[in-house]
């Protein structure tokens with residue numbers, strides 16, 4: 001039996017073990033019960049209830065509008081479909097930036113009101129104290145550095161981070177600072193593959209990459225993107241594993257045609 005099969009429920013300990021054994025960690029986002037169930041049954045290691053739900057579920061332009069209550073609502077739905085994967089929940093914009101106590105209270109709310117296994121926060125050294133406080137009280141934290149979508153307005157776009165030597169060094173230092181603060185894993189978003197490799201080798205906790213090359217300890221994608229549902233958005237780091245938008249379009253057109261012709265439902269489909 002493989003190590004993955006031996007893991008009955010993915011925890012912070014399991015992801016640490018996967019890194020130690022050189023086994024890559026698979027992660028995807030989920031926002032609803034049925035998708036979470038399908039991803040969990042397929043064997044995904046981590047399910048992130050990402051604040052990307054603001055974009056792909058709610059249709060907002062950025063991740064900023066989603067609220068604590070909405071994150072909790074979606075996490076409750078996701079958790080009902082999950083038996084094995086570790087559920088990680090994004091702390092939404094303004095739920096942890098104000099001060100350490102407010103961040104701790106909101107992290108505590110997520111962990112108390114849902115069966116999540118961890119929370120995720122964006123930021124480098126400026127949130128190290130917050131991560132220390134949350135983890136000190138036994139709540140696992142995943143960090144997120146590189147491109148941080150909650151800071152989109154200060155970047156002015158979703159371009160790659162860590163391209164200058166100064167920014168690359170800052171990311172490298174931040175990774176170590178967050179590990180020391182108690183984070184159990186780090187998302188590295190949209191940074192050069194060479195830098196992600198360096199970061200992954202310089203810390204003992206796993207790195208989960210998105211647009212950060214193949215040397216990260218794991219990979220994450222936004223599920224509607226990789227399933228080809230969200231075809232308006234196709235950055236080069238998204239690989240399509242399906243073409244669901246086309247499939248849905250075909251299925252719905254066929255349904256409409258049958259309804260209009262009166263061939264649905266048939267006698268067999270009627271009572």
Ligand code: KIV
Nearest residue numbers: 029050051052187220
């Ligand atoms: O919200 C999200 O989906 C994320 C991933 C892109 C890592 O943070």
